[in-house]
Amino acid sequence: MDNSSFVTIAHHTKEKIMYLLQMAEEFEKCPNRKLLDGRIVATLFFEPSTRTRLSFETAANRLGAKVIGFADPKVTSGTKGETLKDTIMMVSNYADIIVMRHYLEGAARYASEIAPVPIVNAGDGSNQHPSQTMLDLYSIYKTQGTLENLNIFMVGDLKYGRTVHSLLMAMRHFNPTFHFIAPESLAMPNEYKKFCQQNNLEFTEHTELDKEVISNADILYMTRVQKERFTDLMEYERVKDSFLLNNAMLELTKPNMRILHPLPRVNEIAYDVDDNPKAYYFQQAKNGLYAREAILCDVLGITLDDIKR
Amino acid sequence: MNNKQELQVAALRNGTVIDHIPTDKVFTIVSLLNLQQSTTPLTIGINLLSKKLGSKGIIKVSDRFFSDEEISRLSVVAPNVKLNIIRDYEVVEKKQVVIPEILKGLVKCHNPKCITNNEPMQTIFHVDKEQGLITCHYCGKNQEIDKAKLL
Numbered sequence: 048m049d050n051s052s053f054v055t056i057a058h059h060t061k062e063k064i065m066y067l068l069q070m071a072e073e074f075e076k077c078p079n080r081k082l083l084d085g086r087i088v089a090t091l092f093f094e095p096s097t098r099t100r101l102s103f104e105t106a107a108n109r110l111g112a113k114v115i116g117f118a119d120p121k122v123t124s125g126t127k128g129e130t131l132k133d134t135i136m137m138v139s140n141y142a143d144i145i146v147m148r149h150y151l152e153g154a155a156r157y158a159s160e161i162a163p164v165p166i167v168n169a170g171d172g173s174n175q176h177p178s179q180t181m182l183d184l185y186s187i188y189k190t191q192g193t194l195e196n197l198n199i200f201m202v203g204d205l206k207y208g209r210t211v212h213s214l215l216m217a218m219r220h221f222n223p224t225f226h227f228i229a230p231e232s233l234a235m236p237n238e239y240k241k242f243c244q245q246n247n248l249e250f251t252e253h254t255e256l257d258k259e260v261i262s263n264a265d266i267l268y269m270t271r272v273q274k275e276r277f278t279d280l281m282e283y284e285r286v287k288d289s290f291l292l293n294n295a296m297l298e299l300t301k302p303n304m305r306i307l308h309p310l311p312r313v314n315e316i317a318y319d320v321d322d323n324p325k326a327y328y329f330q331q332a333k334n335g336l337y338a339r340e341a342i343l344c345d346v347l348g349i350t351l352d353d354i355k356r
Numbered sequence: 357m358n359n360k361q362e363l364q365v366a367a368l369r370n371g372t373v374i375d376h377i378p379t380d381k382v383f384t385i386v387s388l389l390n391l392q393q394s395t396t397p398l399t400i401g402i403n404l405l406s407k408k409l410g411s412k413g414i415i416k417v418s419d420r421f422f423s424d425e426e427i428s429r430l431s432v433v434a435p436n437v438k439l440n441i442i443r444d445y446e447v448v449e450k451k452q453v454v455i456p457e458i459l460k461g462l463v464k465c466h467n468p469k470c471i472t473n474n475e476p477m478q479t480i481f482h483v484d485k486e487q488g489l490i491t492c493h494y495c496g497k498n499q500e501i502d503k504a505k506l507l
Contacts, residue, residue, distance in 0.1 A: 130475055130476060131471070131475055132475065132476075132477070149471075150469070151469055151470065151471045151474055152467060152469050152470050152471065152494070152495035152496070152497075153470050153471040153472065153492065153493075153494025153495035153496070154471045154494075156471075156493070156494050157471045157472075157475065157477060157494055171471075172469050172495070173469075174495055174496060175496075238498075
């Protein structure tokens with residue numbers, strides 16, 4: 048068992064989150080630092096995820112590490128019936144750290160308990176995707192100058208959206224006011240509303256996305272409304288265009304407001320928004336590199352002081 | 357009828373009487389404690405009259421004394437059973453089932469996409485006694501303890 052693994056940030060303290068953000072800030076100043084020279088990072092993607100994998104592999108390369116692994120689960124022994132445990136134990140012989148994406152929930156926690164090397168969770172089913180949360184937090188911190196007392200608006204699929212759930216939980220330390228904007232069938236699940244109540248986090252629910260509703264936002268966190276999530280396709284047809292953001296809707300928004308999106312987008316943000324300085328989703332993806340450099344270093348015991356040195 | 361029942365209980369010289377078992381849980385408990393492998397005399401009574409339950413089951417096991425860990429395994433299926441420890445025909449100790457903080461290798465996670473349902477591994481659940489909920493250590497999903505399925 049290895050406690051340095053990065054499986055979830057649900058239990059991270061405020062101090063730990065801020066510490067990782069400071070590390071990310073250092074990497075943004077200078078992304079190329081040979082702190083992992085001579086180390087090997089394995090990226091095991093049991094489920095394809097080009098974006099996350101490229102981001103982790105770039106982070107590893109910029110830190111001077113070598114990368115091994117697979118991007119396509121079809122090439123793994125899993126298809127021959129090998130257990131996750133056996134794959135993890137085998138790869139642990141070669142790599143100093145394993146970055147893993149898996150389609151089963153809890154896979155990263157289990158891997159972290161059996162692997163002799165640290166595990167970094169790059170997403171396990173619909174359970175956790177903590178490196179995405181770190182880059183979301185970093186993007187909010189960077190654009191707002193703080194994480195404290197912000198109005199955070201979450202839009203789209205709030206029922207199945209793993210990123211919004213993780214972000215909501217991580218923000219509990221920072222006294223946010225949440226606004227949940229979603230069709231009724233994809234509303235924020237009760238367990239997360241209960242979580243807000245238990246942590247004294249204010250929230251308001253809306254079923255319409257319009258310019259008055261979002262005028263007070265500091266962060267507008269957009270997500271995809273996916274057709275396959277609807278059991279009633281009539282309902283999908285009815286709501287699909289109600290959660291689209293276009294440039295005209297940003298008219299009343301605050302100057303500091305920024306639009307985030309975990310990507311890929313399909314049509315929920317119109318292309319005319321891209322040129323608005325409030326559109327931040329591409330820089331947000333770039334922040335993923337710095338956040339992941341911080342995560343890789345932290346799990347390998349490299350401190351903020353080591354980075355600054 | 358009552359006399360006969362008491363007579364049966366009193367007949368145990370050394371061992372454990374598991375009492376106040378809901379009738380439909382008797383054989384689950386036999387299986388949980390692996391009593392079918394028992395080599396000492398074992399008496400199982402079902403549909404016995406009970407003031408509390410209306411009908412109850414009882415299991416008497418000669419020369420067997422259960423550890424607290426074994427007893428805690430009963431908490432999921434029958435949290436209200438009572439155990440009488442008998443030595444030389446006397447009840448020397450009464451034990452109640454205590455729900456443990458953590459259930460290991462006992463209950464199945466109801467989430468089909470949980471790693472525990474797809475790997476040869478032990479399940480672990482964290483117990484919230486106040487809410488009557490158990491939370492999977494791996495996938496984080498909750499379920500009600502009294503609806504949990506045994507492995």
